[in-house]
Every structure is written in structure tokens, then in C-alpha cells.
Amino acid sequence: MKKLVILLAALGTLSFASCKKDYTCVCVDGTDTESFPIADKTKSEAKSACNSLGVLWTPGTCSLK
Numbered sequence: 001m002k003k004l005v006i007l008l009a010a011l012g013t014l015s016f017a018s019c020k021k022d023y024t025c026v027c028v029d030g031t032d033t034e035s036f037p038i039a040d041k042t043k044s045e046a047k048s049a050c051n052s053l054g055v056l057w058t059p060g061t062c063s064l065k
Contacts, residue, residue, distance in 0.1 A: 019042070020040045020041055020042055021040075021041070021042075021043075021046075022037065022038065022039045022040065022041075023037075023038045023041060023043070023046035023050075023064055023065065024036065024037055024038065024064075024065045025037075025038055025046070025049065025050035025053050025062050025063070025064055025065070026062065026063055026064075026065050027053060027054065027057040027060055027061070027062040028060050028061055028062075029057060029059065029060025029061075030060070032060070034057075035065075036050075036053060038050065038064075043064075046064055047064050050062050050063065050064045
């Protein structure tokens with residue numbers, strides 16, 4: 001029974017970790033700030049997309065919010 005509870009807890013945690021949400025990538029270059037919506041992505045997918053925007057947004061920086 002204890003193993004079943006641990007298994008169900010682990011599966012529940014994994015299901016929350018892979019849920020898709022909407023994120024915002026905020027890029028700053030001196031005084032210029034732009035926000036880019038990233039819709040229906042996991043956190044790792046959104047972070048990767050924001051990092052890709054950061055490559056295009058030079059010399060500024062982009063971060064996921």
C-alpha cells in the first residue's frame with residue numbers, strides 16, 4: 001500500500017511538471033523594454049523560446065516571467 005501511495009505521488013508531481021501554461025519573455029536593452037507572449041508551453045519550452053529571442057535581442061537580455 002505504501003508503494004502505491006509513493007507511486008501515485010510521483011505521478012502527480014510529474015503531471016504538474018509537464019503542464020503547459022502561458023509565459024512572458026521580457027527583453028531589455030538599455031531603456032527599451034519589450035514583452036513577448038509565449039502561449040501554451042511547458043516551462044522548459046518557454047525558457048528555450050525566450051533564450052532564442054535573447055539571441056536576436058542584442059546587446060540586451062531576455063528573461064522569462
